[in-house]
Amino acid sequence: MAERLNQIANHATASKEAGIPHPLDPLSVFELTTVVSIVRDTFKGHSISFNTVTLHEPDKSAFKFWKETGSKIPDRKAYFIVLDDSLSTGFFEGVVNITTKSIEECNQTSGACPIITTDDLRTIEETIRNDPKVIKQCELSGVPKSEMHKVYCDPWTIGYDERFGTSKRLQQALMYYRSDEDDSQYSHPLDFCPIVDSTKKEVVAIDIPSVRRPVSKHKHANFNLKDVGPLREVKPIAVTQPQGVNFSMDGRYIEWQNFKFHIGFNYREGLVLSDIFYNDKGTPRSIFYRLSLAEMVVPYGEPSFPHQRKHAFDLGEYGAGNMTNPLSLGCDCKGVIHYLDFDFVERDGNVATVKNAVCIHEEDDGVLFKHSDFRDDFQTTIVTRGIRLVISHIFTAANYEYMVYYIFHMDGTIQLEIKLTGILNTYICDEDDDLKGYGTQVYPKVNAHNHQHLFCLRINPEIDGPGNSFAVVDGAQSTAPVGSADNFYGNAFYAARTVPKTTGEAQYGYDGPRCRTYDMFNPNRIHPYSKKPATYKLVSREVPMLLPKPGSLVWKRAGFARNAIHVTPYVDRQFYPAGNHVPQTSGEPSRGLPEWIGDGKAGVENTDIVVWHTFGITHFPAPEDFPIMPAEPINLLLRPRNFFLKNPALDVPASFNVTTSDVKANKAGSHAMKDSTSALAFGKTSGEAAMVGSCCSS
Amino acid sequence: MAERLNQIANHATASKEAGIPHPLDPLSVFELTTVVSIVRDTFKGHSISFNTVTLHEPDKSAFKFWKETGSKIPDRKAYFIVLDDSLSTGFFEGVVNITTKSIEECNQTSGACPIITTDDLRTIEETIRNDPKVIKQCELSGVPKSEMHKVYCDPWTIGYDERFGTSKRLQQALMYYRSDEDDSQYSHPLDFCPIVDSTKKEVVAIDIPSVRRPVSKHKHANFNLKDVGPLREVKPIAVTQPQGVNFSMDGRYIEWQNFKFHIGFNYREGLVLSDIFYNDKGTPRSIFYRLSLAEMVVPYGEPSFPHQRKHAFDLGEYGAGNMTNPLSLGCDCKGVIHYLDFDFVERDGNVATVKNAVCIHEEDDGVLFKHSDFRDDFQTTIVTRGIRLVISHIFTAANYEYMVYYIFHMDGTIQLEIKLTGILNTYICDEDDDLKGYGTQVYPKVNAHNHQHLFCLRINPEIDGPGNSFAVVDGAQSTAPVGSADNFYGNAFYAARTVPKTTGEAQYGYDGPRCRTYDMFNPNRIHPYSKKPATYKLVSREVPMLLPKPGSLVWKRAGFARNAIHVTPYVDRQFYPAGNHVPQTSGEPSRGLPEWIGDGKAGVENTDIVVWHTFGITHFPAPEDFPIMPAEPINLLLRPRNFFLKNPALDVPASFNVTTSDVKANKAGSHAMKDSTSALAFGKTSGEAAMVGSCCSS
Ligand SMILES: [Co+2]
Numbered sequence A, B: 001m002a003e004r005l006n007q008i009a010n011h012a013t014a015s016k017e018a019g020i021p022h023p024l025d026p027l028s029v030f031e032l033t034t035v036v037s038i039v040r041d042t043f044k045g046h047s048i049s050f051n052t053v054t055l056h057e058p059d060k061s062a063f064k065f066w067k068e069t070g071s072k073i074p075d076r077k078a079y080f081i082v083l084d085d086s087l088s089t090g091f092f093e094g095v096v097n098i099t100t101k102s103i104e105e106c107n108q109t110s111g112a113c114p115i116i117t118t119d120d121l122r123t124i125e126e127t128i129r130n131d132p133k134v135i136k137q138c139e140l141s142g143v144p145k146s147e148m149h150k151v152y153c154d155p156w157t158i159g160y161d162e163r164f165g166t167s168k169r170l171q172q173a174l175m176y177y178r179s180d181e182d183d184s185q186y187s188h189p190l191d192f193c194p195i196v197d198s199t200k201k202e203v204v205a206i207d208i209p210s211v212r213r214p215v216s217k218h219k220h221a222n223f224n225l226k227d228v229g230p231l232r233e234v235k236p237i238a239v240t241q242p243q244g245v246n247f248s249m250d251g252r253y254i255e256w257q258n259f260k261f262h263i264g265f266n267y268r269e270g271l272v273l274s275d276i277f278y279n280d281k282g283t284p285r286s287i288f289y290r291l292s293l294a295e296m297v298v299p300y301g302e303p304s305f306p307h308q309r310k311h312a313f314d315l316g317e318y319g320a321g322n323m324t325n326p327l328s329l330g331c332d333c334k335g336v337i338h339y340l341d342f343d344f345v346e347r348d349g350n351v352a353t354v355k356n357a358v359c360i361h362e363e364d365d366g367v368l369f370k371h372s373d374f375r376d377d378f379q380t381t382i383v384t385r386g387i388r389l390v391i392s393h394i395f396t397a398a399n400y401e402y403m404v405y406y407i408f409h410m411d412g413t414i415q416l417e418i419k420l421t422g423i424l425n426t427y428i429c430d431e432d433d434d435l436k437g438y439g440t441q442v443y444p445k446v447n448a449h450n451h452q453h454l455f456c457l458r459i460n461p462e463i464d465g466p467g468n469s470f471a472v473v474d475g476a477q478s479t480a481p482v483g484s485a486d487n488f489y490g491n492a493f494y495a496a497r498t499v500p501k502t503t504g505e506a507q508y509g510y511d512g513p514r515c516r517t518y519d520m521f522n523p524n525r526i527h528p529y530s531k532k533p534a535t536y537k538l539v540s541r542e543v544p545m546l547l548p549k550p551g552s553l554v555w556k557r558a559g560f561a562r563n564a565i566h567v568t569p570y571v572d573r574q575f576y577p578a579g580n581h582v583p584q585t586s587g588e589p590s591r592g593l594p595e596w597i598g599d600g601k602a603g604v605e606n607t608d609i610v611v612w613h614t615f616g617i618t619h620f621p622a623p624e625d626f627p628i629m630p631a632e633p634i635n636l637l638l639r640p641r642n643f644f645l646k647n648p649a650l651d652v653p654a655s656f657n658v659t660t661s662d663v664k665a666n667k668a669g670s671h672a673m674k675d676s677t678s679a680l681a682f683g684k685t686s687g688e689a690a691m692v693g694s695c696c697s698s
């Protein structure tokens, strides 16, 4: 815990903590402590466990009023969930007004289960190891009782198990064996699955397959330095910024290359970027009010019981913030780094800190734009390099690591890159088993099941102010036949735009061959040249359909994943598209987005809209993913179109510019941004290599 | 010409030039000079112009024989095209045996037109400016005769114009006006289009629209440093490699992190990567015999005459190598760079050099893999960073720049990234014109037409030796209904594989929602764990359909673009999927790929196959693309699947590794690859910021 724990005293005296927070700032250590104290008072005489304490974000109208009038900030509030340790089911949730030091709401909720915290995760293994029924199953698997300390489990949310519903808070224990505590356990799964009551810390059932498979006797598939043998030589690349970084921080507002936005962070979504503006030659223009990963689901494709239960909602069931890693300089993050911490409340009410939860840094972004003229043999040239700003965090969902990068480019583009690494979830098989296409044997006796990683990006656009619409845009052939007057040579094509009027219409899948994109636009702001509305275009190409079938358990629970796109009118507190309390939901009825859409009649045109975009990958495992997976990237772009008068990056200093008249006059051209560190790999041995064609070496 | 010209004498004495070339090496200056001399002798008494002199690659069997037996290299040969200046049509093509100093083949070809060279491009403007009919049209456009030196043209290939066929070598002159020679002309198009005979240097026709539009009086939309006003401040990022690079060169073979391959380059495809092997723990295993961009087409979507003629085949009609830029250190290329030059023959037979045509360098590749254990609050950790190798070149196709990056990753993945920059092709419009959806007014009076950039990647796989097959792979739902025994919860899904037996079957579009991928695999090499064949998987997500309709001119000429995938059996010399001589082809019959596929009966299973993959983007212009476009990336991956026994990068030194037992023993963990250059952006002012959670600073 040392890395995440923090001395409250230290923090409370730090200047930032003592200042006035921004309305969207995560709760400070001081605020969290205040909330814990107020909640404890409220539940005096009860034994309670803290599950969640997080910023209760102000309603948008309150935020806007504050921002536009400069009045005092909206009351700071916390949303909390606590468990009464004497109750086996249900929980209390409410809102604390920190400013007035009072409880504003506190309700007992039953028929639902709150998020699983990392505190919850860490308690299950002890329960398992001491349960006689589990010990017996371990023995049947070939693990003697004396080795129970070598038995581990990844405690997953149970998905939905109809035998229990929400009557108890449950976790399913995916069982593994380590011969040594430093082993990677994933090469040694056990074949049975205990179900544990998280509250009572007791095993309530064990799911045992009809065909038993003893634990593997193969060597563990390890990847620690001490296990992998001789290392290859890799000569390092050094990234430095001798003149410092290009961003500045004002509290949690960052300014970088005309972008300005607030960097929030919470237990559930992890990073939240809000109030995103672009300073367009002195005029601040809004782009997005709020941008975050709001949910995800990882359905596995093995249909046999109880593997259908593997479809974790890693955000709604565990929380990307809860599972966020402390990051380390030079390892997770390379270059010149600014970190933000994340303060949170542990089960016992203590306030802890994830140090370096958020990494902020810049990277070279390659050639931003270039053109040369063929007339003088490409001598007339402008080449301008870009840099990019990266805001990132990494969270661990049991076996998997998700690395989330929000990348800002100089051309106004905002990119979201998610890289998947970590370890495959695995189950035991025999070496000659027919896996029926639902999994891959990635190591002897190790079956990695097919699965999808489906993320839901919540976008609340505010393209050039309020009043936004949405359009789905497809590349479309003219309907005029080849040979007709309107399309004689057959080459006519255009962008077919459909603007949905209601939530019922605003549900779209992906169309790869037509290169479908999605526009968020302000119909009230028309570009003076193109006569088209100010737009940010979502360009997202990794958009698999939900492979669990319509009517399936996952389909019912993950309503957001039924389509690539849903659009709803903005409503305060509609943050989580699979519902507020996701664990053990049956999907009957579907919570979150399907509820909000309802009869589908709400308008989504020229209003405050929220776009829910589901994207991701379908992962058919291969041995290359084992024992630890090389990072696999997923990318999407939000690109300005008809938003700026012209390329907004023309004032970025060119690396090299020589004009036609310069060339004729034999002038050397200009280096507005001189690069003095690039070098030739093999020296200047040829004499001419460094000289000719190398504008910077002269 | 200074940048590209080179002193032959200098080169001929350089050591590499004097050595024995590799069979796939581009022709050296000495070899080119020899070829020119032999061809000149052959055509003694004729006035000839050189069009193409390039390596005539050895047949694959000859290459393999040489490589496997260590015998002397196959005879070095050149393919050439020359024009007889006295003939208005047709050309001579043939093969020179450089080793034996003899002509092996020389044929007169008629009914076809050879590639347009940059020499050809540079001669048209003079013709235009002096043609009385053009001068008259300029006057009608508002450009007086005295300003004809301010009239410019981009000389495009004509596509196919049925009035002329292949009877003359033609270029269409897309007309522009510059008020100053340093203006970007693309904001001032003229409305008419002369057609020029490339051989006779005369205007043979002028296409004039029925509605005339005078040249714009708006200010030119410029982007040179002298035009853009105050520059923003950008603090630089320095990238250095104090211990040197991780690659080594042996001639044009490169070795890097277990990869070894040959870097070729020719007039047409530009970069060609051949004989790609991966050293798998001491065993060299083949992956690809040859990888290159073999063709591309850029169809524009404006149907009105003569805009349908805008559908350049930039490789087959001009040549990516012919148009390649000399690259500059610190501008086009950042970091520690190794360059390769490109030697070529000019029209007059002189040998010239593009200095620094190919850039080779390494980049940081972010986190290669990571895992942390939740049990000790993510203290147990391994995090390993990657580097990547990038082989790149940039070519200018009149207005556009294409930046081509072949990127090699430590996990065995080969990525192709193409970035588009440069300038939109533009046509004049009136400010209130209805562009009918076929274009966008990106600047007053400037219409940028819709278009696609469709590239054809030619892949000759040799996955673990000869005998390869192809499969199209889709994410697929089980056919068993929800609630049935085989799919009770409805979550069953698998990878549906289709293995085409013939070229007729092996034609596939893209399926986005099913996340279609494509496997190149060796059915004779089965993975010991997964029991699946050794595979490289093509993951390509930017795969628009050809928007010009079936039966259209572009559809007929660009047979390769009708599908995302074609597979053919390997045949020597089948390099160019739109045919060997592309300019002015009618598409009747379609050349190249459709010819080779023929009746569709040739087998493509467990044999030597070639995969032709068409991918790209559909570009609906916006003002942000003007006056010069920020680079827009397109990416695809070739990923090893069931090829390696396990993750091949486990021996990359971890940046940080601490095991569970280390954590318990309070040991610091290991930095197998220490990063000593990363730093905090804002110093260590908080005292603790650098200390806690930052493994590298202790
Ligand atoms: Co996965």
Ligand SMILES: [Co+2]
Pocket (backbone or CB within 6 Å): B420, B451, B453, B619
């Ligand atoms: Co384009």
